[in-house]
Amino acid sequence: MSARPIATTRSAAGMPTGRLAVWWVIASEIVIFGGLLGSYVMFRLGHDAFADQAAHTNTWIGAFNTFVLLTSSLFAVLGHKAADAGDGRRAARMLYLTAAGGMIFLTAKAFEWTTEIQHGFTISAHTFWSFYYTAAGLHALHVVAGIVIMLIVAAQARKNLELQRVELIGLYWHFVDVVWIFLFPLLYIAK
Amino acid sequence: MAESIPVAPSPARAHDHEHPAEPGFIRKYLLSTDHKVIGLQYMFTGMAMALLGGFLAYVFRMQLAFPGIDVPLFGVVSPNEYNSLITNHGAIMIFWVAMPVLIAAFGNYLIPLMIGADDMAFPRLNRLSYQLFLVSALVLLASFFVEGGAFGGAWTMYPPLSASSEFNQTPLGTTLFICAVALEFVAFLMGGINFVTTTMNSRAPGMRMYDIPMVVWMIVLASILFMASVGPLVAGAVMLLFDHTLGTAFFDPQRGGDPILWQHLFWFFGHPEVYVVLLPAVGIVAEIITVFARKKLFAYKTVLYTAFGTGVLSFTVWAHHQFIAGIDPRMANVFTITTLLISVPIAEMMFVYIATLYGGSIQLATPMLWALAFIAEFLIGGVTGIFLGASGSDIYLHDTYFVLAHFHYTFFPIAIIGSFAAISYWYPKMFGRMLNETLGKIHFWGTVIPFNTIFIPLFVLGAAGEHRRIWDFAQFPELASEPLRNLDKVATVSLVIMLAFQAVFLFNFFWSLRRGQKAGKNPWHANTLEWTTESPPPHGNWKQMPTVYRGPYEYSVPGRDADFWPQNEPA
Numbered sequence: 140m141s142a143r144p145i146a147t148t149r150s151a152a153g154m155p156t157g158r159l160a161v162w163w164v165i166a167s168e169i170v171i172f173g174g175l176l177g178s179y180v181m182f183r184l185g186h187d188a189f190a191d192q193a194a195h196t197n198t199w200i201g202a203f204n205t206f207v208l209l210t211s212s213l214f215a216v217l218g219h220k221a222a223d224a225g226d227g228r229r230a231a232r233m234l235y236l237t238a239a240g241g242m243i244f245l246t247a248k249a250f251e252w253t254t255e256i257q258h259g260f261t262i263s264a265h266t267f268w269s270f271y272y273t274a275a276g277l278h279a280l281h282v283v284a285g286i287v288i289m290l291i292v293a294a295q296a297r298k299n300l301e302l303q304r305v306e307l308i309g310l311y312w313h314f315v316d317v318v319w320i321f322l323f324p325l326l327y328i329a330k
Numbered sequence: 331m332a333e334s335i336p337v338a339p340s341p342a343r344a345h346d347h348e349h350p351a352e353p354g355f356i357r358k359y360l361l362s363t364d365h366k367v368i369g370l371q372y373m374f375t376g377m378a379m380a381l382l383g384g385f386l387a388y389v390f391r392m393q394l395a396f397p398g399i400d401v402p403l404f405g406v407v408s409p410n411e412y413n414s415l416i417t418n419h420g421a422i423m424i425f426w427v428a429m430p431v432l433i434a435a436f437g438n439y440l441i442p443l444m445i446g447a448d449d450m451a452f453p454r455l456n457r458l459s460y461q462l463f464l465v466s467a468l469v470l471l472a473s474f475f476v477e478g479g480a481f482g483g484a485w486t487m488y489p490p491l492s493a494s495s496e497f498n499q500t501p502l503g504t505t506l507f508i509c510a511v512a513l514e515f516v517a518f519l520m521g522g523i524n525f526v527t528t529t530m531n532s533r534a535p536g537m538r539m540y541d542i543p544m545v546v547w548m549i550v551l552a553s554i555l556f557m558a559s560v561g562p563l564v565a566g567a568v569m570l571l572f573d574h575t576l577g578t579a580f581f582d583p584q585r586g587g588d589p590i591l592w593q594h595l596f597w598f599f600g601h602p603e604v605y606v607v608l609l610p611a612v613g614i615v616a617e618i619i620t621v622f623a624r625k626k627l628f629a630y631k632t633v634l635y636t637a638f639g640t641g642v643l644s645f646t647v648w649a650h651h652q653f654i655a656g657i658d659p660r661m662a663n664v665f666t667i668t669t670l671l672i673s674v675p676i677a678e679m680m681f682v683y684i685a686t687l688y689g690g691s692i693q694l695a696t697p698m699l700w701a702l703a704f705i706a707e708f709l710i711g712g713v714t715g716i717f718l719g720a721s722g723s724d725i726y727l728h729d730t731y732f733v734l735a736h737f738h739y740t741f742f743p744i745a746i747i748g749s750f751a752a753i754s755y756w757y758p759k760m761f762g763r764m765l766n767e768t769l770g771k772i773h774f775w776g777t778v779i780p781f782n783t784i785f786i787p788l789f790v791l792g793a794a795g796e797h798r799r800i801w802d803f804a805q806f807p808e809l810a811s812e813p814l815r816n817l818d819k820v821a822t823v824s825l826v827i828m829l830a831f832q833a834v835f836l837f838n839f840f841w842s843l844r845r846g847q848k849a850g851k852n853p854w855h856a857n858t859l860e861w862t863t864e865s866p867p868p869h870g871n872w873k874q875m876p877t878v879y880r881g882p883y884e885y886s887v888p889g890r891d892a893d894f895w896p897q898n899e900p901a
């Protein structure tokens with residue numbers, strides 16, 4: 140690691156710089172998902188035909204994935220706790236479990252999408268499906284990014300380095316989780 | 331602080347041991363994480379893009395004034411080429427000139443220096459944001475050379491024109507255009523997070539909220555405004571890209587989509603965006619007029635809260651761009667009212683600046699000329715906005731040259747006059763030498779006078795009913811009357827003159843790098859922290875990091891010998 144500039148180590152606002160930045164990242168992401176989901180809701184309210192299409196989504200897989208993501212978030216919290224206690228090895232283990240949750244989520248998603256596409260529900264089949272794949276795809280992209288970052292952070296945490304990052308990736312992971320909590324009812328439950 | 335890693339920076343130079351040997355050219359200029367180098371990279375990239383944008387304007391203005399002419403350096407302009415030219419001119423000037431220069435270049439260069447930090451909070455993220463920005467510019471440039479040519483569906487990218495290559499005839503050009511814009515957004519999101527975090531956390535000891543120089547505030551507010559408004563358009567860009575490449579129908583009414591949705595997503599960003607570029611320019615002007623009037627900024631807090639208010643209000647006016655898009659007339663009323671409301675804070679800022687000038691000992695150095703020109707010219711832009719905000723008159727004026735003249739009277743003062751103000755003011759700090767004053771003044775008048783003779787005729791043309799985005803008015807006999815055609819010629823000739831005068835600036839810029847008078851630390855006798863270190867500042871900015879004791883605008887304080895009082899000078 141190169142030495143940090145003084146700028147990075149100051150905290151005039153009273154919050155560590157890394158955490159502050161992650162909150163801003165989340166704020167900017169909220170507007171992105173907000174715009175997408177807002178557009179979807181406007182469509183949904185104006186077009187009854189959406190409900191017919193939504194009837195073909197697989198609520199069980201959606202529910203399973205919700206459960207998986209929530210559980211993985213729990214591991215992220217435990218990782219944060221371990222990092223606070225200075226136990227880098229345990230923090231890393233928890234992050235590996237969190238990442239595993241993300242992978243299960245993606246696997247279920249891949250299975251689900253394959254089935255749907257085989258049944259003709261492709262991204263251009265209907266505007267509902269366009270939103271479905273775009274929103275869930277954008278979210279899945281965030282899951283992938285989260286897993287990659289998580290593995291990097293965990294590799295360092297194992298050596299007791301940069302332990303503050305365990306909390307930061309956890310924050311981000313909770314956000315990804317919350318986005319899914321919005322997607323699940325909007326895309327799966329509302330039929 | 332408990333959670334950050336104990337690097338324990340000694341105030342002396344935490345950096346020194348990091349760079350044992352003098353780094354090579356690539357390490358020093360291309361891969362540097364130094365905020366000053368990155369700022370200059372943004373500035374030079376922006377200047378290069380400005381030359382390109384200016385060239386495009388020259389080509390299509392020639393076609394407008396002299397239809398069918400073989401334009402020198404380009405050739406005959408076909409209708410499709412004309413559309414690509416105006417589209418890319420607009421997009422380049424906003425996304426690849428105004429934003430990189432006003433926000434990214436000066437934000438990067440000035441924020442750490444003005445708040446007394448040695449760098450940005452996240453230097454490597456900063457470098458990444460520039461690199462991404464550069465890629466976005468290259469993607470845009472590439473779109474000129476692909477089959478079918480560059481996108482020509484206007485910078486606003488309205489579907490269905492933008493959503494299907496059946497209509498726009500530029501299958502690859504459109505895809506590249508959308509990707510370039512989206513990449514640029516991501517680059518500025520990353521940059522903005524860095525600016526905001528740095529300003530919140532990395533201020534020098536003693537610098538409280540109201541001690542932050544106005545330009546830093548404005549760049550930070552602009553970054554937040556950008557962040558809050560661009561999200562839906564990022565989503566919209568993905569949707570548009572899918573419509574264009576994957577055959578989805580988000581915006582295709584024939585298949586259940588809604589083209590008006592795009593207009594909402596675009597202008598929900600588009601209107602706040604005009605304040606995103608306005609605010610930094612307003613901040614730059616605040617720094618300059620206080621220094622060259624030797625006066626305290628009139629009503630610092632009012633300016634600040636006005637800017638906050640403008641930011642909030644700017645989210646409520648977007649549909650004034652859609653008065654004739656078939657929106658509900660009752661909604662049009664609401665948006666008329668909000669639009670008229672937003673001119674109040676803007677007018678107030680203008681008055682505050684005039685009050686700052688009042689009774690000052692004004693020195694008309696080049697930076698000051700630019701700053702005063704900003705106030706005078708922007709006023710015209712703001713006032714003409716009111717005609718457009720009233721839905722009744724807008725139904726007539728919409729998409730005419732009146733609108734075009736309106737927003738050039740806002741954007742030109744912001745992006746061009748504001749940038750020249752800032753460059754002429756901070757050049758001594760950036761390069762350690764002064765620009766030549768005589769050349770500076772020649773360039774100033776050679777830019778500002780033609781600017782007015784370009785766009786005043788266009789107001790008249792617009793009021794006479796001439797529509798924008800028309801390749802050759804000879805095809806519309808009722809618009810092709812001799813007096814109107816002559817006004818078009820006046821505008822084009824003025825543009826050529828104005829572009830020619832930019833050579834004076836370029837010469838002055840490069841000549842002064844070597845031959846200019848040595849600037850010293852503080853040639854303008856200014857208060858803010860960047861003037862307390864060497865020109866140009868060393869890596870890490872200060873040998874001894876500064877502490878702040880007062881606000882940035884303590885000029886001509888009674889009872890002091892010097893008429894300025896640097897922020898870092900103990901009482």
Ligand code: HEM
Pocket residue numbers: 486604605608650651669670672673676711712713714715716717718719720724727728729733736737740741
């Ligand atoms: C911050 C300075 C401003 C900038 C940079 C700016 C920029 C723009 C731009 C780029 C457009 C045209 C977009 C297009 O159709 O391609 C526009 C149109 C418009 N502007 Fe401004 N503007 C500014 C201030 C104002 C103000 C203060 C008002 C009103 C009080 C205003 C009212 C309007 C209206 C109503 C339109 C739509 C006209 C139409 O398309 O029919 N603007 N402005």
Ligand SMILES: [Cu+2]
Pocket residue numbers: 600601647648650651
């Ligand atoms: Cu607007």
